Amino acid sequence: MIVFDMDGVLVEVKESYRESIRATVLHFTGKDVPHDLIQHYKNQGGWNNDWKLSHELCSVYGKEVAYETVVETFNRYFFGVDGTPGLIEREKWIDTTGVLKRLNQRYDFAIFTGRLNAEAQITLRRFAGDLNITAVIGDDNVTQSKPHPEGLLKLMEQHQVVYYLGDTVDDAKASKAAHVPFIAITAPGGNFAAFSPAHFLTSINELETVL
Numbered sequence: 001m002i003v004f005d006m007d008g009v010l011v012e013v014k015e016s017y018r019e020s021i022r023a024t025v026l027h028f029t030g031k032d033v034p035h036d037l038i039q040h041y042k043n044q045g046g047w048n049n050d051w052k053l054s055h056e057l058c059s060v061y062g063k064e065v066a067y068e069t070v071v072e073t074f075n076r077y078f079f080g081v082d083g084t085p086g087l088i089e090r091e092k093w094i095d096t097t098g099v100l101k102r103l104n105q106r107y108d109f110a111i112f113t114g115r116l117n118a119e120a121q122i123t124l125r126r127f128a129g130d131l132n133i134t135a136v137i138g139d140d141n142v143t144q145s146k147p148h149p150e151g152l153l154k155l156m157e158q159h160q161v162v163y164y165l166g167d168t169v170d171d172a173k174a175s176k177a178a179h180v181p182f183i184a185i186t187a188p189g190g191n192f193a194a195f196s197p198a199h200f201l202t203s204i205n206e207l208e209t210v211l
């Protein structure tokens with residue numbers, strides 16, 4: 001079985017999740033967070049949860065906002081309100097070459113994501129209807145979020161996991177803790193050297209070059 005992280009690996013989220021962070025922080029602080037700063041936090045690890053990161057950035061820019069208020073506002077931008085389309089609709093499926101369909105004939109697939117399961121399913125219904133995905137483990141399906149390896153360990157109870165593919169340090173940490181070989185999808189500034197990934201790729205479209 002190959003296990004995939006979702007955001008930044010299967011789905012380009014710069015215009016959806018990342019833009020929702022930007023819009024939320026702008027909403028409360030009037031400050032425009034550069035995407036590079038958001039990437040910097042993601043690269044550091046520990047900022048897998050976009051609600052928490054939005055909350056933190058509001059604070060960094062000098063506004064203390066109640067966490068639930070941040071979550072509510074973020075969700076309005078992300079899912080849309082009153083018929084206004086949310087930024088979720090700007091997500092893009094990264095596989096443009098049919099690579100997943102081909103590999104799915106040789107490997108079982110699963111997803112271990114920091115998204116809530118229902119949010120992952122929305123995107124999979126939209127883009128991955130032709131794939132056979134054995135299991136989806138969301139943040140609400142584990143008691144401990146990434147970088148804890150619980151999601152991978154759960155999958156390993158029933159399957160032989162050959163690789164975990166992720167794009168953040170938290171993914172690499174989870175993989176290492178579960179003793180699963182890691183394939184790093186490298187974002188600018190990402191530093192995975194300490195985790196000795198089995199392979200470095202810039203996109204899953206290159207996955208067949210290493211499998």
Ligand SMILES: [Mg+2]
Pocket residue numbers: 005006007008009166167168
């Ligand atoms: Mg990711």
